[in-house]
Amino acid sequence: MNWLKGLDSHEQIALLFVTLFGALALASAASFLMSLRAREENGERALARRRKIQHELSMLWLGASIFWAAWISGPLGATLLFGVLSFLALREFITLLHTRRGDHRSLILAFFVLLPLQYLVVGLREFNLFTVLVPVYAFLAIPVVSALAGDPEDFLERNAKIQWGIMVCVYGLSHAPALILLDIPGYKGRGAFLLFFLVMVVSCGQLVEQAASQRLRRRPVARHVSRTFSMRAWWAGLLAAGLLGAALFWITPFTVWKAMLMAAVAAGAGSFGSLVMEALKRDAGVRSWGNQSSITGAVGLLDRIAVLCFSAPVFFHSVRWYFKWAQ
Numbered sequence: 001m002n003w004l005k006g007l008d009s010h011e012q013i014a015l016l017f018v019t020l021f022g023a024l025a026l027a028s029a030a031s032f033l034m035s036l037r038a039r040e041e042n043g044e045r046a047l048a049r050r051r052k053i054q055h056e057l058s059m060l061w062l063g064a065s066i067f068w069a070a071w072i073s074g075p076l077g078a079t080l081l082f083g084v085l086s087f088l089a090l091r092e093f094i095t096l097l098h099t100r101r102g103d104h105r106s107l108i109l110a111f112f113v114l115l116p117l118q119y120l121v122v123g124l125r126e127f128n129l130f131t132v133l134v135p136v137y138a139f140l141a142i143p144v145v146s147a148l149a150g151d152p153e154d155f156l157e158r159n160a161k162i163q164w165g166i167m168v169c170v171y172g173l174s175h176a177p178a179l180i181l182l183d184i185p186g187y188k189g190r191g192a193f194l195l196f197f198l199v200m201v202v203s204c205g206q207l208v209e210q211a212a213s214q215r216l217r218r219r220p221v222a223r224h225v226s227r228t229f230s231m232r233a234w235w236a237g238l239l240a241a242g243l244l245g246a247a248l249f250w251i252t253p254f255t256v257w258k259a260m261l262m263a264a265v266a267a268g269a270g271s272f273g274s275l276v277m278e279a280l281k282r283d284a285g286v287r288s289w290g291n292q293s294s295i296t297g298a299v300g301l302l303d304r305i306a307v308l309c310f311s312a313p314v315f316f317h318s319v320r321w322y323f324k325w326a327q
Contacts, residue, residue, distance in 0.1 A: 013192050016251070017068055024061055067199070071192050075181050076123060082177045083119040087111065089301050089309075090169035096284050097161050102151025106142050106162050114138045115170050122178050127320070130178065134171040139163050168277075169302070172309030175316040182316070184253050184323055193251040194319065197259075198266055200248065201241040202311045205267030206274070209237030225279045234271055241267030253323075266315040273310020277302065 066085075070078035094107065114134065121130045143159045179198065180191035212233040221231060245263020249256045 013071060013190075016193070016196060017064075017071070020064055021068075024064060028061075067196070070177070070180070070195075075177070075191075078180050079119050079123045079177045082173060083115065085301070085305065086115055086119070086170045086173045089173065089305060090115065090165055092302050093165040093169055094162070097165075099161070100151060100153070100158060102146065102149040102153075103158055103162065105145045105149050106159070109141065109145050110138075110162060110166050110170075114141075114166060118170050118174050119177075122174050122181065125181050125183070127178065127182075130174070131317070134166055138166055142166070164280075168306070168309045172273075172313050173305060175312035176308060178316055179312070179319070182320065184319075187253040190251075190253075197245070197248055197252055197263070198311060198315050199308070201245045201263035202267050202270040202307055204244045205237035205241035205263075205271060206307060208240035209233045209271060212236035222275065222279075225282060226275055229271075229275050229278075234268070237271055238264045238268050258322075262315065262318060265318055266311045269314040270307035270311035274307050276310070277306040 066081065070081050073081065090111065099107070118130070118133055121133055142163055143155075146155065146159050146162075176195060176198075179194045182191055182194065184191075210228070210233075213228040213230060222229060242260040242264040246256050246260040248263075249259035252259050252262075254262060
């Protein structure tokens with residue numbers, strides 16, 4: 001621990017990525033060996049299981065590579081990178097929902113004005129404006145532009161869809177690069193650790209919750225939305241995320257107990273966010289955002305980042321308010 005603390009911020013983050021990619025390489029090698037051993041198995045179930053494992057590993061490699069690219073490109077590059085992800089996620093959200101010709105002006109405003117402006121404010125570290133730009137100004141501007149289009153049919157429903165897409169895909173996700181740019185006393189240059197901490201604890205909470213939902217006797221709290229979500233599994237995910245957060249406290253500006261609490265809060269928000277996005281998918285009539293049955297260009301990006309879209313703003317403001325209060 002003393003040796004780790006003796007490294008500067010760049011050396012610590014470099015060690016973090018060496019460990020991350022090393023673990024992924026070992027996991028990929030183990031998956032390859034297991035696939036060789038499992039070739040004797042026949043049946044669609046075994047084939048589907050192998051494909052799912054390979055797909056999950058590919059997504060983990062992609063996520064780790066994006067995280068690495070965000071770090072080496074610096075704060076500006078990280079902001080631009082997440083801006084592109086927001087654009088793709090919003091496009092995926094909109095293409096799977098029904099819109100009308102009268103929504104075109106609002107969509108142009110969302111994609112080419114509000115989205116770049118939100119990330120510009122992030123890059124300039126104007127966090128006071130950053131927190132209200134979408135919930136106040138964007139939410140007022142969208143219906144005004146829609147009204148000027150002169151199409152009153154399903155006006156409220158259409159605008160609510162666009163506003164919610166902006167809220168999740170732009171506002172929520174933009175808090176991820178904001179973590180890297182957050183100025184914390186005595187923690188300068190280590191913002192990438194906060195983002196890594198967030199991704200790790202939220203992912204751990206999701207994995208444990210999914211495993212617990214399959215093994216524990218559960219009573220779904222929203223059966224028509226998700227048959228796997230239960231409060232027992234949710235609490236199990238929170239506990240696992242909190243324990244991992246306590247183990248990773250040394251990469252954060254928090255003590256052990258505060259890191260555990262922050263991790264549990266972020267994981268809880270992410271889990272509820274996943275449930276909300278499941279309800280949206282049910283409403284849209286699709287099983288996943290990467291709906292292969294329709295030619296929309298959707299690739300399932302929202303399925304991967306939906307948890308982060310909900311957990312990032314909660315974690316960001318918890319960190320910011322804590323240090324503002326502590327001062």
